[in-house]
Structures are given as structure tokens and as C-alpha cells.
Amino acid sequence: MTTDLEYSPFELMAAAGARELKDGEIVGVGLGLPVVASFLAKRTHAPNLTILFELGVVDPEPIEMGVDGLSDPRIWYRAKIHTSFADMLGSVLHKGLVDVGFLGALEVDMYGNLNTTLLGDPKGKFRRFTGSGGGNDIASNARRTVITIRHEARKLNQAVSFITSPGYLNGGNDREKLGLLGGPSRVITDKAIFGFDPQSKKLRLEAIHPNTTLEDVLSNMSFKPIIPDDVPVTVPPTAEQIRLIREEIDPEKAYAGS
Amino acid sequence: MSKLSTLAEAVVSIPSGVHVALSGFATARCAMAFAHEVIRQGTKQLTVSQCVGGMDADILVGAGAVERIVYGGGSRGRSGQHFCLNRAIEQGNLVTEEFSSLSMTFRYLAGSLGLPFIPIRSLNGSDILRELQEKTPPLVGRLQDPFTGEDWLVLKPLVPDVSVVQVQVADEEGNAWILGPRWDNEEQSKASKRTIVITEQLVSTETIRRYPERTLIHGFRVSHVVHLPFSAHPSSVYGVYDFDKEHIKIYADASKTPQGLQEYLDRYVYGVDHWGYLEQVGGMKYLDELRADPILGY
Numbered sequence: 001m002t003t004d005l006e007y008s009p010f011e012l013m014a015a016a017g018a019r020e021l022k023d024g025e026i027v028g029v030g031l032g033l034p035v036v037a038s039f040l041a042k043r044t045h046a047p048n049l050t051i052l053f054e055l056g057v058v059d060p061e062p063i064e065m066g067v068d069g070l071s072d073p074r075i076w077y078r079a080k081i082h083t084s085f086a087d088m089l090g091s092v093l094h095k096g097l098v099d100v101g102f103l104g105a106l107e108v109d110m111y112g113n114l115n116t117t118l119l120g121d122p123k124g125k126f127r128r129f130t131g132s133g134g135g136n137d138i139a140s141n142a143r144r145t146v147i148t149i150r151h152e153a154r155k156l157n158q159a160v161s162f163i164t165s166p167g168y169l170n171g172g173n174d175r176e177k178l179g180l181l182g183g184p185s186r187v188i189t190d191k192a193i194f195g196f197d198p199q200s201k202k203l204r205l206e207a208i209h210p211n212t213t214l215e216d217v218l219s220n221m222s223f224k225p226i227i228p229d230d231v232p233v234t235v236p237p238t239a240e241q242i243r244l245i246r247e248e249i250d251p252e253k254a255y256a257g258s
Numbered sequence: 259m260s261k262l263s264t265l266a267e268a269v270v271s272i273p274s275g276v277h278v279a280l281s282g283f284a285t286a287r288c289a290m291a292f293a294h295e296v297i298r299q300g301t302k303q304l305t306v307s308q309c310v311g312g313m314d315a316d317i318l319v320g321a322g323a324v325e326r327i328v329y330g331g332g333s334r335g336r337s338g339q340h341f342c343l344n345r346a347i348e349q350g351n352l353v354t355e356e357f358s359s360l361s362m363t364f365r366y367l368a369g370s371l372g373l374p375f376i377p378i379r380s381l382n383g384s385d386i387l388r389e390l391q392e393k394t395p396p397l398v399g400r401l402q403d404p405f406t407g408e409d410w411l412v413l414k415p416l417v418p419d420v421s422v423v424q425v426q427v428a429d430e431e432g433n434a435w436i437l438g439p440r441w442d443n444e445e446q447s448k449a450s451k452r453t454i455v456i457t458e459q460l461v462s463t464e465t466i467r468r469y470p471e472r473t474l475i476h477g478f479r480v481s482h483v484v485h486l487p488f489s490a491h492p493s494s495v496y497g498v499y500d501f502d503k504e505h506i507k508i509y510a511d512a513s514k515t516p517q518g519l520q521e522y523l524d525r526y527v528y529g530v531d532h533w534g535y536l537e538q539v540g541g542m543k544y545l546d547e548l549r550a551d552p553i554l555g556y
Contacts, residue, residue, distance in 0.1 A: 031335065054359055055283055055310070056439030067503070069335025071284035073438065073496050073556035082439045085309055086367055089360035094379060117331070117356075117385070128344040131331020132386060133310050137360035140380045164331075166383035178382040179408065254336075 007237050009190035010256045011245050012209055013148060014040055015237035016188050017102065020146045025099035026050045026092065028138045031069045032255060033148045034102035039249045040241060052092060054134035056083040065254035089134055093141045096181055101142030103135055105149050107160045110203045110223050111174075112167025112184030112196060114139060114147065115160040132164050139165030144185040151189035151220050158223040168201035175201070192217045193234055197226050207234040260430040261483045265532060268454050268482040269295040272420060275325075277305040279366075279418035279446040282312020282493060284334050285501045287424045287436075287443075289314045291489035292456055294527045294535060297321040307418055309362040309442040313493055313509070316340040319352060320519045321527075326353035328416065330362045337506045341513040355397060356386060361413055363442050368415035369449030377401065377410040387411070421450035423475060424490045426498055428457035432480025433466045433473045438496030438555060444474055452481040458498045460485040488536055488545055499548040500556045505539055 010033065017037030021027055023046040029038045039062075042049045050059055053070050058081035066074030076082065092098060106129060107115040116135055118126045139145050145167075149155055167184045168175045175183050183201070187194040193207040204226035208217055210233055218224065237245075250256050269292065272278065282288030293314045296304070303325040306315050311332030318324050320342030333339050346352035357365070360380050368376035381387040381398075390398050401412045423443050428434035432455045436443055447453045455475060460483075466473060492502035492509065512522035526538050536545060550556050 053439075055286075055441040067336040068285050068501060069333070071286040071494075071501075072335060073286070073494055073500070073550075073554075076439060076496070077554060077556075082437075084439070084444060085359055085363040085441050086445055089363060090367075094360060126348075128347050129339065130333040131311075131329075131356055132358035132384075133331050134359040135331075136358035136384055136386060137380045140382065140384075141360075163383065163385045169383050175383065179379060179410075180382055181379065 005236065005239060005242065007242050008256065011237050011242055012234065013188050013190060014245055015241045016193055016234060017146060017148060018044065018241070019235070020186055021046050021049055021100055024048045026052065026097055027100045027102055028052045028054065028093055028098045028134070028142055030103040030135060030138065032104040034104060035065065035075065036245060036250050036255050038102060040244060043244055043249070044241065052088050052098070054085060054088050056085065056088055058083065065250050065252065067254050089137045093137060096141065096143070098138070098142040099144070101138035101145040103138060103145060103147055103165065105147055107155050107157055108147055108149050108187060109157050109160045109167070110225065111169060111171050111201055112147065112187065112203065113160050113163045113169065114165040114167065115162045117164045118162040120161060126161065136165045139167070140180050141182070143182040145182060146186045146188065147184055148188045151191040151217070153220050153222050156189070156221040156223070168196065171201040191220065194225060202226055204228065205231050207232050209234045210236055261432055261480055262430045263482040263484055265291060265295050265484050265486060266299070268484050269299050269301065271482060272296070272301060274301050275303045276419040277307065279421040279450055280306060280308045280312060280314045281421070281423040281443050281446065282308060282314040283310050283441045284312060284332060285337065285493045285506060287490050287495055288312040288493035289422045289424045289456060290317070290491060290493060291486055291532045291535070292422050293318050294532070296323055297523065297527050307362070307416060309359045311340045311343055316342045316513065319343050319346050320513055321523060324352065326355070328355040328357070330357045330359045334506070334510070338510045341510070342519060355393065356389065357381070358386065363445055365413050365416040366442055366445035366449040368413065369417040370445050373415060375399065375401070375412040375414060377412050382411055416449055418446070418450040420452050420454060421446045422454045422456065423447055424495065425455055425457050425475060426495060427459050427461055428455045428475070428483055429461055429463045429466045429477070430483055431463060431477035432475065432483045433463070433477035434475035435472045436474045440474065447475050447479060453479050454482045454484070455480050456484045456486060456489050458487055458489065458495055486532055489532065491536070491539065491545070494556065497550050497552070497555045499545070499550055502539070502548055
């Protein structure tokens with residue numbers, strides 16, 4: 001049993017994210033936790049995972065995570081290919097070859113629509129943030145999308161204030177009708193894991209993290225997700241996963257501290 | 259034919275009001291020395307484009323040189339948002355055409371191929387598209403695929419007046435190598451009416467001829483070649499030098515307010531040339547610490 005292990009919410013989320021990636025798949029990776037989760041999958045159950053960074057990096061093996069996101073050359077180290085947006089987002093992603101898009105967000109709604117553009121502050125004023133980068137492209141063209149976000153009521157909203165990257169829009173077959181590929185498959189927060197109802201495409205609770213209650217999950221959301229009768233507890237990270245994150249993947253806590 | 263120029267000569271060739279594509283991505287290969295010289299010469303009302311916002315676009319916007327930005331969004335990772343860009347957008351001081359990385363790439367690609375439009379799956383269903391649909395003259399449209407009957411979003415090509423590309427190696431004709439990932443730079447240069455190359459290292463054309471498969475930027479498309487070491491500082495140039503974390507922090511703190519940015523410009527841009535800038539940021543002894551390890555690339 002691993003129940004006595006000490007681990008951070010970040011480590012739990014990274015392990016849960018890693019489990020979403022299967023061996024042999026191609027993953028398009030966004031900034032932040034998805035980077036750590038993808039390298040964790042690659043070093044454990046998915047050695048044949050192909051990791052893509054939008055700016056033109058394929059299958060790197062960094063020895064440092066760096067601090068400056070995808071533009072930090074530390075995470076380009078030992079790549080098999082250095083290429084371009086046209087290659088990564090075009091001839092791989094737009095062609096339909098990316099199995100999983102892995103993205104962080106500022107705000108997500110009940111249909112998995114993502115906002116990384118505008119965020120309201122407590123005074124009701126909107127601040128401009130990152131925008132899309134490759135986020136919209138990954139969410140529009142990957143065969144499925146895994147989303148990570150902090151579990152706060154202002155981030156898990158009934159409707160997002162700006163759809164930067166489409167999920168299922170207003171639910172049902174809204175997304176298919178526009179010719180978009182795939183769609184969100186998971187939302188991983190620091191309290192729970194969600195999936196989507198196959199028909200309505202509404203957010204559905206799949207698992208609650210250890211030491212978290214259903215009440216804690218729901219009181220920190222601005223809408224009520226579908227709650228099945230039986231919600232399991234999230235599988236915690238293994239001792240080996242924790243060791244890999246702490247000692248090999250992100251020893252300087254470049255991402256784990258965020 | 260040699261196109262070797264000084265930085266000042268290259269920038270003089272760019273009148274106010276034209277469209278300039280920039281090679282930066284967040285904190286990598288940003289055309290910083292170029293941006294500083296544009297600010298010194300007082301060139302204004304530029305349209306600036308790039309797939310993902312870089313520090314080059316941010317400082318140009320902060321200094322008031324830019325009227326319109328065409329880009330796919332962007333931040334600087336841990337070193338924060340592009341404060342000047344976001345502030346200008348929030349305050350309505352900048353005409354903004356915001357896309358995504360791939361839709362920008364496709365627009366350059368269409369420009370590079372001389373196509374009238376290019377279809378794309380991205381942007382559909384997003385508020386990015388909703389905002390773009392409100393622009394006049396139109397930048398996006400819809401078209402029926404004549405082969406399948408499917409409805410497609412189509413984008414207008416981008417043909418910048420000039421692209422400014424920061425490279426590791428070039429000859430005096432402008433044949434250039436880009437080492438490491440190159441994001442949108444190849445399509446940008448090929449889409450543009452001409453290219454200005456800013457290179458860390460100048461090599462002989464004989465060296466270019468020895469490895470012709472490496473030539474990513476074509477000399478015949480190039481109008482000026484500027485040889486200037488550390489010309490992307492404080493951003494990184496893969497295989498040559500790392501990004502300067504400390505100086506990026508100085509810039510990030512300064513650029514949070516218009517006054518802070520003005521003080522930054524007064525100290526590091528106005529009244530100094532590029533060599534003066536390098537002295538101001540710490541001089542050669544300091545910069546030497548940033549040199550890349552040849553195996554690591556940073």
C-alpha cells in the first residue's frame with residue numbers, strides 16, 4: 001500500500017495526467033504541469049510516447065526543466081527533431097495525428113471550453129492574459145484533450161468569459177457540427193478528476209482525490225457537474241512516480257512549485 | 259553581392275507605417291537590437307506580426323512604435339506576461355488581430371506560396387474567431403470544399419513588407435542557418451517582400467556552399483545583413499548564448515508600468531548604440547557567462 005506516502009497536490013495531478021497517456025501515442029504538450037506529466041509517463045508506462053512542443057521540438061530528453069516555458073532551450077535538449085510550427089501544428093496536429101493534447105487553462109466551463117485570454121478581477125475588470133498560442137489549435141485538432149486547472153470557484157465556471165479553445169461549446173453535438181476533431185476527455189484539478197457525459201457532453205465527476213470530500217469539490221465550483229452514484233478515490237502516485245518527479249524530472253521544482 | 263549593413267542602415271530602410279514580421283518567440287531569438295534601433299530612430303505606426311509574442315514585439319509596443327499587432331498570443335513563462343502588449347490592448351491603444359499559433363503559420367504559409375487564401379480547422383467555435391469576424395476589411399471567410407462539399411473556414415494570407423530574422427550563422431549575401439527549433443521563421447521570411455538578417459556569426463559564402471542543405475533563409479530574398487553579436491540579448495540564441503534571466507527580470511519589473519518602461523528605455527536604449535547597451539547590461543565579462551555549452555545548446 002502507498003497510503004502513507006507524502007505527496008503534493010502537484011505530484012498527484014502529474015501522476016493522474018501521466019495515466020491519461022498510453023504507450024505509443026503522440027502527445028502535444030502545453031506549458032506547465034503537462035510537461036512534467038508527459039515526461040513522467042514516458043519514464044514509466046509509456047516509453048514509446050512521442051512528445052511534441054508546438055514551436056518545433058520532438059521527443060526531447062531534458063536534464064533540466066528550465067523556468068521559461070516552451071521557449072527555454074533546457075526542455076529542447078536531446079530532441080530527435082528540431083523543426084517548425086508548420087510541421088508540429090500543421091503536418092502532425094492539423095493532419096489529425098496527435099492522439100492527446102495536454103493543456104493548462106485559466107478558466108474552464110461545464111462543457112470543457114477553455115479560456116486563457118481574459119480573466120475578471122474582483123473589481124469586475126477584465127485583464128488580458130496569454131491568449132491562445134498553440135492552445136486553440138491543439139484543442140481543435142487533437143483526438144482528445146486533457147486539461148489541468150486549479151480547483152477554484154472562479155476557475156471552474158458555468159460559462160467561460162472568453163472561449164480561447166473550444167471544448168464541446170454548448171454541449172451535445174455542437175462540436176462535431178463545426179468539423180472540429182476530438183474534444184476534451186479529462187479535466188484534472190487539485191481536488192478531483194472529471195470526464196464528460198457521452199451524450200450531453202457535460203462535465204462528470206470521475207474521481208475525488210484522497211483526503212478531499214465531495215462537499216469540498218462542489219463548494220469550490222461555480223456549477224454542479226454530473227455526479228455518478230459511485231465516485232472512486234483517485235489512485236495516488238506511487239513511490240517511484242514521486243521519486244522520478246522529485247529527483248529526475250523536476251528536481252529544482254521549476255514546475256512543481258507553481 | 260554583399261548586403262552587409264550597419265544596424266542603423268537596415269532600420270533606415272523601414273519607413274513608418276509598414277508591416278514588419280519579427281522572429282522572436284517569448285524569450286528566444288527575439289530581434290532586440292533591431293527593436294532598440296527602431297525605437298531610437300523613432301519609426302512609428304508599424305504593423306508587427308509573429309506567431310507567438312516575443313520580447314521584441316513587447317518593447318516596440320511599449321515604446322509606442324506599433325499601431326497594429328497581428329499575433330497568436332503569448333507570455334514569457336515564469337518571467338511573466340508581455341506587460342506592454344497586454345496593457346496596450348486593455349487600454350485600446352493598439353489595433354489587435356489575435357489568432358492562434360497555427361492560424362498565423364498558415365497565413366504566412368499562404369503568403370509564402372502566393373495563395374489567395376488557406377483553409378483551417380482551428381479557430382472554429384472560439385471567441386478568437388468571433389472577434390476576427392468583426393474586423394473590416396475581412397481577415398477570415400468561409401468556403402465550400404468543391405470536392406467534398408464541406409464548409410471550411412479560410413484565412414487571408416499574410417505578406418509582410420519585411421521580415422526581420424535573428425539567426426546564428428549567415429554569409430554577406432544573407433544565406434542563413436537557423437539552429438534549433440525555428441517556429442514560424444521560415445514561412446515568415448518566405449511570405450515577406452524582403453528579409454533583413456541579423457546574425458551572431460558571419461561566415462564566408464564558401465562555408466554556405468559547403469552545407470547548402472542547411473540554408474533556411476535564402477540570400478536572394480534578403481536586403482540587408484547585419485552582423486552583431488548578442489543582438490538577441492536578453493533572449494536566447496540556441497547554441498550561442500542562454501537567455502539572461504536577471505536582465506529579463508529587470509525588464510519584466512520595469513515594463514509593469516509606463517513610467518518604469520520609460521526609465522528602462524532611457525537607460526538601455528536612448529543615447530546608447532548596441533555596444534553601449536551591452537556595456538549597460540554588464541559588459542563582456544558578464545555576457546560571457548551566458549555563452550552556450552556546445553552540447554547543451556544553452
